[in-house]
Amino acid sequence: MAKQLTATVRFHAKGGQATAAPPVGTALGKYGINLGQFVQQFNERTKSDLGMRIPVVVKVFNDRTFELETKTPHSVDLLKQIAGIVNGSGNVPRVKVGQITTKQLDEIAAKKMKDLNARTPEAARNILAGTARSMGLDIVNN
Secondary structure, eight states, X not given: OOOOEXXXXXXXXXXXXXXXXXXXXXXXXXXXXXXXXXXHHHHHHXXXXXXXXXXXXXXXXXXXXXXXXXXXXXXXXXXXHHHTOSSOOSSTTTOOOEEEEHHHHXXXXXXXXXXXXXXXXXXXXXXXXXXXXHHXXXXXXX
16 A cells, blocks of 8 residues: 655754754644654754754655655845854845855755755856845845
């Protein structure tokens, strides 16, 4: 008999630092899957993105097995890492918190291309540029 899909669960967890505590435990505990096994697989897949928020899609089956799909880190986290800032601006039009180059935007766009709603690298760069501007980052041509 084939496995039946019981649920599809979506949540965010910190890369390489997941534990059975919330948000993992609260999202997956009610389905009876092995949380230790999930945490181990997730941390192994995301150890290169340590501390960044990683979107996760977990498909839970009726025999309590699961399939884990991780996405790329949030654009905001990638932009903060490259710009070397902790937080975005609280007053965007007046207070700028840093700057980022178009080359750096292209690098992030290449990494996030599969998770963005963009067909071309230029469109992906424009999406990320809007996010950067809304955080208070200036974009410089370099």
